[in-house]
Amino acid sequence: MPPDLQIPVSVQTQLESAGDSAAAFVGSESGMLLFLLIKFVFFALTLFFIMHIIYLLHKTGNIRKELNLLGESVKRKAVPVAKDTFVVAWHGIEARMRTMQEAEYKLAIIEADKLFDDLLQKMAYKGKDMGDRLKQITTEQLSNVNAIWKCHKIRNLISHDVNYHLTYSEAQWVIQIYEDAFIELGVLDRSEQGV
Numbered sequence: 427m428p429p430d431l432q433i434p435v436s437v438q439t440q441l442e443s444a445g446d447s448a449a450a451f452v453g454s455e456s457g458m459l460l461f462l463l464i465k466f467v468f469f470a471l472t473l474f475f476i477m478h479i480i481y482l483l484h485k486t487g488n489i490r491k492e493l494n495l496l497g498e499s500v501k502r503k504a505v506p507v508a509k510d511t512f513v514v515a516w517h518g519i520e521a522r523m524r525t526m527q528e529a530e531y532k533l534a535i536i537e538a539d540k541l542f543d544d545l546l547q548k549m550a551y552k553g554k555d556m557g558d559r560l561k562q563i564t565t566e567q568l569s570n571v572n573a574i575w576k577c578h579k580i581r582n583l584i585s586h587d588v589n590y591h592l593t594y595s596e597a598q599w600v601i602q603i604y605e606d607a608f609i610e611l612g613v614l615d616r617s618e619q620g621v
Contacts, residue, residue, distance in 0.1 A: 475581075480504065507613050512541070512608075513614065516608065516614055518537070519541070520534075520601075521535035528591075528592065530603065531594060531618075532584045534597065535581050538577075539556070539603040539604070542604055546560070556578060556579070557578070569610060570603060570606055570607055573603045574607055576603075577600045577604060580600055
Protein backbone atom coordinates (compact mmCIF):
# COMPACT_ATOMS: atom_id res chain seq x y z
CA MET A 427 0.00 0.00 0.00
CA PRO A 428 1.20 3.52 -0.63
CA PRO A 429 2.16 5.33 2.55
CA ASP A 430 -0.67 7.90 2.36
CA LEU A 431 -3.34 5.12 2.21
CA GLN A 432 -2.17 3.14 5.21
CA ILE A 433 -4.69 2.67 7.99
CA PRO A 434 -3.50 3.94 11.35
CA VAL A 435 -2.71 1.23 13.87
CA SER A 436 -5.41 2.44 16.32
CA VAL A 437 -8.10 2.10 13.60
CA GLN A 438 -6.81 -1.36 12.68
CA THR A 439 -7.05 -2.40 16.33
CA GLN A 440 -10.62 -1.08 16.58
CA LEU A 441 -11.60 -2.93 13.36
CA GLU A 442 -10.11 -6.18 14.63
CA SER A 443 -11.89 -5.85 17.96
CA ALA A 444 -15.17 -5.02 16.19
CA GLY A 445 -14.71 -8.08 13.96
CA ASP A 446 -14.00 -10.26 16.98
CA SER A 447 -17.02 -8.95 18.85
CA ALA A 448 -19.24 -9.45 15.75
CA ALA A 449 -18.01 -13.03 15.40
CA ALA A 450 -18.63 -13.57 19.08
CA PHE A 451 -22.15 -12.13 18.76
CA VAL A 452 -23.00 -14.37 15.77
CA GLY A 453 -21.67 -17.37 17.64
CA SER A 454 -23.69 -16.55 20.75
CA GLU A 455 -27.23 -17.66 21.50
CA SER A 456 -28.73 -14.19 20.98
CA GLY A 457 -26.90 -13.92 17.63
CA MET A 458 -28.33 -17.26 16.51
CA LEU A 459 -31.85 -16.14 17.54
CA LEU A 460 -31.44 -12.89 15.59
CA PHE A 461 -30.24 -14.88 12.55
CA LEU A 462 -33.26 -17.24 12.79
CA LEU A 463 -35.59 -14.25 13.13
CA ILE A 464 -34.14 -12.67 9.98
CA LYS A 465 -34.52 -16.00 8.11
CA PHE A 466 -38.12 -16.27 9.24
CA VAL A 467 -38.92 -12.70 8.14
CA PHE A 468 -37.41 -13.27 4.69
CA PHE A 469 -39.21 -16.61 4.35
CA ALA A 470 -42.52 -14.98 5.31
CA LEU A 471 -41.95 -12.15 2.83
CA THR A 472 -41.09 -14.62 0.06
CA LEU A 473 -44.22 -16.62 0.79
CA PHE A 474 -46.29 -13.43 0.84
CA PHE A 475 -44.98 -12.29 -2.54
CA ILE A 476 -45.47 -15.72 -4.14
CA MET A 477 -49.06 -15.84 -2.89
CA HIS A 478 -49.61 -12.29 -4.11
CA ILE A 479 -48.32 -13.16 -7.60
CA ILE A 480 -50.59 -16.22 -7.75
CA TYR A 481 -53.54 -14.10 -6.63
CA LEU A 482 -52.85 -11.45 -9.27
CA LEU A 483 -52.48 -14.06 -12.01
CA HIS A 484 -55.73 -15.66 -10.91
CA LYS A 485 -57.44 -12.28 -10.85
CA THR A 486 -56.32 -11.55 -14.41
CA GLY A 487 -57.80 -14.85 -15.49
CA ASN A 488 -54.67 -16.49 -16.87
CA ILE A 489 -54.65 -19.33 -14.39
CA ARG A 490 -58.45 -19.59 -14.36
CA LYS A 491 -58.54 -20.29 -18.13
CA GLU A 492 -55.82 -22.91 -17.89
CA LEU A 493 -57.50 -24.62 -14.93
CA ASN A 494 -60.84 -24.65 -16.75
CA LEU A 495 -59.30 -26.23 -19.83
CA LEU A 496 -57.46 -28.78 -17.72
CA GLY A 497 -60.60 -29.55 -15.72
CA GLU A 498 -62.64 -30.03 -18.87
CA SER A 499 -60.13 -32.42 -20.38
CA VAL A 500 -60.05 -34.46 -17.16
CA LYS A 501 -63.82 -34.69 -16.69
CA ARG A 502 -64.65 -35.40 -20.35
CA LYS A 503 -64.63 -39.11 -20.95
CA ALA A 504 -65.04 -38.98 -24.71
CA VAL A 505 -66.15 -42.01 -26.65
CA PRO A 506 -63.49 -42.97 -29.20
CA VAL A 507 -64.41 -41.80 -32.66
CA ALA A 508 -64.44 -44.47 -35.35
CA LYS A 509 -62.21 -42.54 -37.70
CA ASP A 510 -62.75 -44.87 -40.66
CA THR A 511 -66.53 -44.48 -40.43
CA PHE A 512 -66.08 -40.74 -40.04
CA VAL A 513 -63.87 -40.51 -43.14
CA VAL A 514 -66.37 -42.52 -45.19
CA ALA A 515 -69.16 -40.13 -44.14
CA TRP A 516 -66.97 -37.16 -45.01
CA HIS A 517 -66.22 -38.56 -48.49
CA GLY A 518 -69.99 -38.85 -49.02
CA ILE A 519 -70.35 -35.16 -48.17
CA GLU A 520 -67.57 -34.29 -50.62
CA ALA A 521 -69.25 -36.39 -53.32
CA ARG A 522 -72.45 -34.38 -52.87
CA MET A 523 -70.44 -31.18 -53.25
CA ARG A 524 -68.87 -32.36 -56.50
CA THR A 525 -72.32 -32.60 -58.15
CA MET A 526 -72.58 -28.78 -57.95
CA GLN A 527 -76.37 -29.08 -57.70
CA GLU A 528 -77.98 -26.84 -55.12
CA ALA A 529 -80.13 -29.57 -53.61
CA GLU A 530 -77.08 -31.81 -53.22
CA TYR A 531 -74.79 -29.21 -51.65
CA LYS A 532 -77.58 -28.18 -49.29
CA LEU A 533 -77.78 -31.83 -48.21
CA ALA A 534 -73.97 -31.86 -47.88
CA ILE A 535 -74.18 -28.95 -45.44
CA ILE A 536 -76.94 -30.64 -43.43
CA GLU A 537 -74.89 -33.85 -43.29
CA ALA A 538 -71.68 -32.00 -42.32
CA ASP A 539 -73.56 -30.22 -39.53
CA LYS A 540 -75.01 -33.53 -38.32
CA LEU A 541 -71.56 -35.15 -38.46
CA PHE A 542 -70.14 -32.31 -36.38
CA ASP A 543 -72.96 -32.63 -33.85
CA ASP A 544 -72.37 -36.38 -33.62
CA LEU A 545 -68.70 -35.68 -32.94
CA LEU A 546 -69.57 -33.20 -30.17
CA GLN A 547 -71.80 -35.80 -28.54
CA LYS A 548 -69.03 -38.39 -28.71
CA MET A 549 -66.70 -35.83 -27.12
CA ALA A 550 -69.16 -35.75 -24.17
CA TYR A 551 -70.60 -32.28 -24.78
CA LYS A 552 -74.05 -32.21 -23.21
CA GLY A 553 -77.15 -30.32 -24.29
CA LYS A 554 -80.54 -30.75 -25.87
CA ASP A 555 -79.29 -29.70 -29.31
CA MET A 556 -76.16 -28.69 -31.20
CA GLY A 557 -76.58 -25.05 -30.18
CA ASP A 558 -76.32 -26.02 -26.50
CA ARG A 559 -73.23 -28.09 -27.22
CA LEU A 560 -71.61 -25.32 -29.27
CA LYS A 561 -72.05 -22.86 -26.39
CA GLN A 562 -69.66 -24.97 -24.32
CA ILE A 563 -66.80 -24.68 -26.81
CA THR A 564 -64.28 -21.84 -26.58
CA THR A 565 -61.83 -20.58 -29.19
CA GLU A 566 -59.06 -22.17 -27.13
CA GLN A 567 -60.66 -25.56 -27.75
CA LEU A 568 -61.59 -24.94 -31.39
CA SER A 569 -60.16 -21.91 -33.17
CA ASN A 570 -63.00 -21.56 -35.71
CA VAL A 571 -65.94 -22.12 -33.35
CA ASN A 572 -67.44 -18.74 -34.32
CA ALA A 573 -67.42 -19.73 -37.98
CA ILE A 574 -69.01 -23.07 -37.02
CA TRP A 575 -71.82 -21.07 -35.40
CA LYS A 576 -72.38 -19.23 -38.73
CA CYS A 577 -72.38 -22.53 -40.60
CA HIS A 578 -74.88 -24.00 -38.16
CA LYS A 579 -77.15 -20.99 -38.71
CA ILE A 580 -76.92 -21.51 -42.47
CA ARG A 581 -77.84 -25.16 -41.93
CA ASN A 582 -80.87 -24.05 -39.93
CA LEU A 583 -81.93 -21.70 -42.73
CA ILE A 584 -81.64 -24.56 -45.23
CA SER A 585 -83.70 -26.85 -42.99
CA HIS A 586 -86.45 -24.39 -42.10
CA ASP A 587 -86.82 -22.25 -45.24
CA VAL A 588 -87.50 -24.18 -48.44
CA ASN A 589 -86.97 -20.99 -50.45
CA TYR A 590 -83.53 -20.30 -48.99
CA HIS A 591 -81.04 -19.98 -51.84
CA LEU A 592 -77.40 -20.84 -51.35
CA THR A 593 -74.68 -20.30 -53.94
CA TYR A 594 -72.10 -22.96 -54.61
CA SER A 595 -69.27 -20.73 -53.33
CA GLU A 596 -71.17 -20.19 -50.05
CA ALA A 597 -71.64 -23.94 -49.75
CA GLN A 598 -67.92 -24.49 -50.40
CA TRP A 599 -67.09 -22.01 -47.63
CA VAL A 600 -69.40 -23.80 -45.18
CA ILE A 601 -67.95 -27.22 -46.02
CA GLN A 602 -64.40 -25.84 -45.72
CA ILE A 603 -65.17 -24.49 -42.23
CA TYR A 604 -66.45 -27.90 -41.11
CA GLU A 605 -63.46 -29.61 -42.69
CA ASP A 606 -61.01 -27.29 -40.90
CA ALA A 607 -62.78 -28.02 -37.59
CA PHE A 608 -62.64 -31.78 -38.18
CA ILE A 609 -58.93 -31.54 -38.99
CA GLU A 610 -58.27 -29.44 -35.87
CA LEU A 611 -60.18 -31.93 -33.73
CA GLY A 612 -58.09 -34.76 -35.17
CA VAL A 613 -60.81 -36.85 -36.83
CA LEU A 614 -59.84 -35.95 -40.39
CA ASP A 615 -56.42 -35.56 -41.97
CA ARG A 616 -55.60 -33.38 -44.94
CA SER A 617 -54.41 -36.54 -46.71
CA GLU A 618 -57.88 -38.13 -46.26
CA GLN A 619 -59.71 -35.48 -48.22
CA GLY A 620 -61.47 -36.49 -51.37
CA VAL A 621 -60.82 -35.12 -54.82
